[in-house]
Every structure is written in structure tokens, then in C-alpha cells.
Amino acid sequence: DADVTQTPRNRITKTGKRIMLECSQTKGHDRMYWYRQDPGLGLRLIYYSFDVKDINKGEISDGYSVSRQAQAKFSLSLESAIPNQTALYFCATSDLMPDATDTQYFGPGTRLTVL
């Protein structure tokens, strides 16, 4: 979805380095999510945020941190990258529907390789 952008699209880094992945959206959605995709495992939730002041851990938050700088921006940081964090990372957004019929829209992904 072109309304959800991620930078960088590809990144190769070394073990121990700090990395930040950024996500921006122009959809005006309150909710933003970070997932990682590994072959054979589907997508797994790292963190999610319902608004600027509300950040929650997902299933696999260890080794990651996030920052919600504004409604439109949600960054994912790897404080000290390790090789098993090599994966494809997706940002997603959704609006808050009062009847719980939220639909998530995904960014293009960031392919991260940790050597």
C-alpha cells in the first residue's frame, strides 16, 4: 500500500550495531504495528501502538524497541543486532473501528541482514 512507506528497503549490518527501521503513513490511522516475517513462520507481531502514548509488546519483542514519534510515524530499533534478527520486517496500520472491523494495511517491507 503506497500510503504506508518504510525506510530503508534493504539493510545489511553487522552484529552489535544499532539499527533503526522507520515507518510512515498518510492514511491517518491511529494504530500501527511492526511484524517480522521468517520463512515458514508467517508474520509475527513485535510491537503495536494504538496512539502516540500507547505502546504494547507483541509476541517477540525481546531485542527490539519502538518509538511512536507522531501519529504518522512508528520506528523500530534493534539496539544490538544479532544474526537471528535477519528477516523481512513489515509495518502495518489500521484505523479504529467501533465495531472492531479493523483492516490492516502493510508497507513494502524492509529486508534486514545481520552478519
Added chain:
Amino acid sequence: AQSVSQHNHHVILSEAASLELGCNYSYGGTVNLFWYVQYPGQHLQLLLKYFSGDPLVKGIKGFEAEFIKSKFSFNLRKPSVQWSDTAEYFCAVNARDTGRRALTFGSGTRLQVQP
């Protein structure tokens, strides 16, 4: 917590063959159900979704899915596949009766359509 199972990990079909991809979820409450598609090198795109009402939902590109509540299933179907349907397909679910709303994904099914 909910979980999603996609039993077919890799499916190979010839063009014009019919397709059915299985998806089962485990959750006792009310759920929203989704199928996303990921074409090679691209981000996830929404194929179709089910919130309530008619259990047979139609999506883009001739895909449809049927929600069978008694079987906790949401199988994806297409009567006649095309080479351009080669992609990875993900079933996902979120619970409507919790505030979490993040998606739980299946591990994906890789579809290869041979011309």
C-alpha cells in the same frame, strides 16, 4: 490467545486448475478473518476479509473464501488459477472481543502455478 494453521505449505498447480487453500484457527470468541497475498518481491496485499454476515466472501482477482464456524475454518478458493497467481498466501485472524486487534498469521502457503 488465537492461533492459525495453514496445512498446505507448498502447492503446485497447472493453469486452469482449481485451488483450495486450507486455514483453521483456534479461538473461542468472535473473530475477523483475512487472506493476504504476497507476490514475489512485494508487500502483503489484502485479498478478502470476513467480519460478519454471508459466510461466503468474494475478494479481488476471482478469489473467494468460506467461513465455516463449526469447523473454525476459512478456506480460500479460486475456480481456475492463472500463472500470475503464483505467490504466497497468508491467512490471518484477530479477535473482536479483545482490544488487541493485532493479527495472528498462519505460516503461509506458497502457490506455484505452472503454465
